[in-house]
Amino acid sequence: MQIAVKPGNPLAIKGVGDLTRVGVIGLCGRTVPCGVYAASVLALNKTNVPESQITRGTDAKATLASVAVGDANAAIVYVTDVRAAGKAVSGVAIPARQNVRAIYGVSVVRGSANRAAAQAFINYLLGQEGQATLKSFGFLAP
Amino acid sequence: MAERQAPSPFTDMNTDQTADRSPASLPPVGRGRRHISPVSLGLSVVAAVAVAFVALPLLGIAWRTPWSSVLEQLSSPAARAALRLSVLTSAVTALCTIVLGTPLAWLIARYEFVGRRLLRAIITVPVVLPPVVSGVALLAVFGRSNGLVGRMLFDTFGTQLTFSPLGVIVSQTFVAMPFYVLAAEAGFTTIDRRFEQLATTLGASEKYIFAGVTLRLAAPALLAGVVLAWARALGEFGATITFAGNIEGRTQTLPLAVYLLLESDPSTAYALSMVMVSVAVAVLVALRGRYLRGNR
Numbered sequence: 546m547q548i549a550v551k552p553g554n555p556l557a558i559k560g561v562g563d564l565t566r567v568g569v570i571g572l573c574g575r576t577v578p579c580g581v582y583a584a585s586v587l588a589l590n591k592t593n594v595p596e597s598q599i600t601r602g603t604d605a606k607a608t609l610a611s612v613a614v615g616d617a618n619a620a621i622v623y624v625t626d627v628r629a630a631g632k633a634v635s636g637v638a639i640p641a642r643q644n645v646r647a648i649y650g651v652s653v654v655r656g657s658a659n660r661a662a663a664q665a666f667i668n669y670l671l672g673q674e675g676q677a678t679l680k681s682f683g684f685l686a687p
Numbered sequence: 688m689a690e691r692q693a694p695s696p697f698t699d700m701n702t703d704q705t706a707d708r709s710p711a712s713l714p715p716v717g718r719g720r721r722h723i724s725p726v727s728l729g730l731s732v733v734a735a736v737a738v739a740f741v742a743l744p745l746l747g748i749a750w751r752t753p754w755s756s757v758l759e760q761l762s763s764p765a766a767r768a769a770l771r772l773s774v775l776t777s778a779v780t781a782l783c784t785i786v787l788g789t790p791l792a793w794l795i796a797r798y799e800f801v802g803r804r805l806l807r808a809i810i811t812v813p814v815v816l817p818p819v820v821s822g823v824a825l826l827a828v829f830g831r832s833n834g835l836v837g838r839m840l841f842d843t844f845g846t847q848l849t850f851s852p853l854g855v856i857v858s859q860t861f862v863a864m865p866f867y868v869l870a871a872e873a874g875f876t877t878i879d880r881r882f883e884q885l886a887t888t889l890g891a892s893e894k895y896i897f898a899g900v901t902l903r904l905a906a907p908a909l910l911a912g913v914v915l916a917w918a919r920a921l922g923e924f925g926a927t928i929t930f931a932g933n934i935e936g937r938t939q940t941l942p943l944a945v946y947l948l949l950e951s952d953p954s955t956a957y958a959l960s961m962v963m964v965s966v967a968v969a970v971l972v973a974l975r976g977r978y979l980r981g982n983r
Contacts, residue, residue, distance in 0.1 A: 551832065568850075569850045569932065569934065574947050574950060574951075575947075575951055576950045576951040577950065596934075596935050596936070597934060597935070597936060597937060598934075599934060599935075600850060600932035600933050600934050600938070601933040601934075601935075601939075601947060602933070603928070603933075603946065603947075607928075610929075611932065614823060614826055614830075614833060615826060615830065615832075615849060615929070615930075615932065616826075616830055616831045616832050616833075616837075616847065616849040616850060616932075617850075617932070
C-alpha cells in the first residue's frame, strides 16, 4: 500500500503516523480488500485515526479520487492506483516492515473448457512480456 | 421583460362544461366502461407486468428485512447516525428548495424574457446529469482545494462545505431543486389568473395578491414539488459521496450507509432500506389523498 497525497505533498506527510494530523483522509470501506489492507497498515503503525476523520470510498479508485479531485489530504490505497493516477496525486512510500502487500495468484480453473488458452495466458503473464507490462503499472514480481 | 399573456378575463367562464357538447350518437367513453376488449385485455396484461416489475423488488426488501431484530438493527450507532443525518439534511434541503426555487419558478412561469427557455433548461440539467458528475461539478466550484468559491469560503469564513453536513445539503439541493422548480412553475402557470385580476380590482396590494392569492392557489402544486424534491434529496447518493464524502455521523446519509453496510452487515442494510421504502410509500399515499388530487 501507499499513501496518496496532494501533488507535491504540500502538508509534508512523511509516513502513516502523520495521518492523524492532516484532517480528513480517504480509506476504502471497512470490509472491501483495500479497506482491510489499510486498516492493517494503520494497526502496524500503531496509528489510530478516528472514524470522524475518515471518508469511506466505495473502492480504491473512488478513495483515491477523494484526494485527486476532492478535499481529502491523504488516502491509503494500492501503489498501483497511485501510479495510475499520474500527476493528480503524489505517493508517499510506506516502509516495507510497516506495510502489507496484496498478493495475487493465478491458475487455470479446474473445470475449464479452454485449458490451453488459459495456460497460454498464464505463461504470457509470467513470461518476460507480461512481467514487464505488470511492472510498468507498479506490480512487483512474485 | 414582458408579462406573459393571461387568459382574457371573464369570456370563457363556462368552458369546463364540455360534457353537453359531445355528440349523442357516441357511447360515453371513460373510466366507467365495463366492456373488456382484446386490446384493453392486452394492455392490462402489460400493465400488470409493469406493476409487478416495480412492486416485486419492494416486496423483496420486505422479505429480506430481519423483522424480529429490526429495531435492534436500526439502533446500531451507524444506523442511528445515518437516520438522523438523513432526516435533518433532507428537511433543510426541502426548505432551501422552497426559498430558492419559488421566486425562480414564478419568474419563469409569469414572464417572457430573453433566455427564459435556456434558464429552464439549465435549472433542469441536474435531473439528467449522472449524480457523480453533479458531485464533481460541485467540487469544481465549492471544493476547498479545487473550487473557486470553496477556497474563498474557507479563506474568509473558515467554512468548508466538503466533509460536512452542509456539503450534504448542498449536494441534495443541487440535484433536488429542479424537481421543485418544474412542479412550481407548472403550478404558477395553470392557476386561474382571473382571481388575481379580481383581487386587483378589489384593491388588494401586490404583496397581498402574491401571498394570499397566487401562492395559495398554487399551494398544492408547490407541495407536490417539495415532496418530489425532498424524496430525491432523501435518496441522493452519487453527488453526496463525491462532494460531501462518506464520513460516519457527518456525511454518511441513509443511502450511503445502505451501500456500505451491504457488504459488512446486510441485515442492517435491509432494515435501513425498509425504512426508506416505508417512508416513501407513506408520504406518497398521504399526499395522494390530501393534496395530489388526480382526476378522482
